[in-house]
Amino acid sequence: MFTPLADRRFRLLWTGQTLSGLGDAVTPVALALAVIQATGSATDLGAVLAAAAVPRLLLVLVGGVWADRLPRHVVMLAADVVNLLVQLTIGLELLGGVIRLGHLIALSALSGAASAFFMPAADGLIPATVDESRLQQANALTQFSRQAGQVLGPMIATTLVITAGAGWAFLLDAATFAVSVGTLALLRVRHEGTPREGFWTELAGGWTEMRRHRWYWTNLIVHAVWNLASACYLTLGPLVAVRSLGGQVAWGVITQGGALGAVAGAVIALRVRPRRPFTACNLLLAVFGLPLALLAARAPAPLVAVAAGLAFGGLTFMNSLWLTAVQQYIPARALSRVMAYDWLTSLGLTPVGLAVAGPLGAAVGPSAALAGTAVLVVTACVLVLAVPDVRRLTLALPAPVVEEPLPTT
Known part of the structure; x- marks a missing residue:
């Protein structure tokens, strides 16, 4: 399971991203609690989250082209420097005791722009740091460390917000970005850059490559719907939890339940390879309808947390197999550009969801909005199984481990 860590290149990448992921897991909960506490408005929280999502979507294709042109770890390093400065600025401002919504929106937009370059570069870098036969284990380890951070992150965030203030959560994230910058600076990998053919030609090449694979683009439609549902979950979920399920601690419990399930999904992905991976993955993605429905019904927070664990466990398992297949x-040579289209399509509806969820919840009620979203995500996950390519796709098996015979005397 852990053989990818024997390679120094993957070990450096994994270490930096593990610590950075821990910091990233702290700030969303701290941000949600800080904004809800300051304004009591899901619409304000949605505006801040959308501010990061919009530039991420607008620039991700540009990021994909440059990540195929330049060494991917250099692109990631530059993006991490920007995010370090953003989190440091937000943390210092929050420690000042005043939440300026306009500043949060502007800084979130800058962070989103940096992420647009980081994401396709990161997805394309792993194959350069590990043997191809261990890709699933490498992806699963990456998901495991990321989700392990999600377990600790909500606990750390809730503790910091209640005891010291939300600003310290952002300063912690800034420190983890500094560690990631250091590990990326030490990384040396081979990069086979795409020939320079002009920006639009290279961009079109990524689109053509993606469209060749029907299993790919049909699954991306489902991912887009799933992320639309996630936007509703992230905006109306904290509102319901804080107002009806027990306050700030209730949302922290629900978030941590999802994180624990995600860790379990990553552990399972280290060992389990379904014969028909995307049939299993889409059925698991459909489980996300359960926490949405329970939130709509105002179920007890521990029950919602268990459902969130099942849902995010399925998501993490799917992510490991998805990245391996891609x-x-x-x-x-085209991996980062294709992954840029992946991110654009998958997250395309997220800003819409973040912007609309609050007003929709105010118009029809949070319960009706959450219940409708649950029906939508389950329907999309089941319908995609009608595509033969989705049902039949398989992954290459890992190379068998050949043990050397013991020396004889």
Whole structure:
């Protein structure tokens, strides 16, 4: 399970991203609690989250082109420097005791722009740091460390917000970005850059490569719907939890339940390879309808937390297999551009969801909005199984481990 860590390149990448992921897991909960506490408005929280999502979507294709042109770890390093400065600024401002919504929106937009370059570069870098036969284990380890951070993150965030203030959560995130910058600076990997053919030609090449694979783009539609549902969950979920399920601690419990399930999903992905991976994955993604429905019904927070654990466990398991399939079937020279289209399509509806969820919840009620979203995500996950390519796709098996015979005397 852990053989990818024997390679120094993957070990450096994994260490930096593990610590950075811990910091990233702290700030969303701290941000949600700080904004809800200051304004009591899900619409304000949605505006801050959307401010990061919009530039991320607008620039992710540009980021994909440059991540195929330049060494991917250099692109990631530059993006991490920007995020370090953003989190440091937000943390210092929050420690000042005044939440300026306009500043949060502007800084979130800058962070989103940096992420647009980081994401396709990161997805394309893993195959350069580990043997191809261990890609699933490498992806699963990456998901495991990321989700392990999600377990600790909500606990740390809730504790910091209640005891010391939300600003310290952002300063912690800034420190983890500094560690990531250091590990990326030490990383040395081979980069087979795409020939320079002009920006639009290279961008079109990524689109053509993605469209060749029907299993790819049909699944992306489901991912887009799932992320739309997630936007509703992230905006109306804290509002319901704080007002009806027990306050700030209730949302922290629900978030941590989802994080624990996600860790379990990553552990399972280290060992389990379904014969028909995307049939299993889409059925698991459909489980996200359960926490949405329970929130709509104002179920007790522990029950919602268990449902969130099942849902996010399925998501993490799917992510490991999805990245492995993409890295195996898409040529390395086009990988970041294809992943940029992946991110654009998958997250395309997220700003809409973040902007609309609050007003929709105010118009029809949070329960009706959450219940409708649950029906939508389950329907999309089941319908995609009608596509033969989705049901039949398989992954390459890992190479068998050959033990050397013991020396004889």
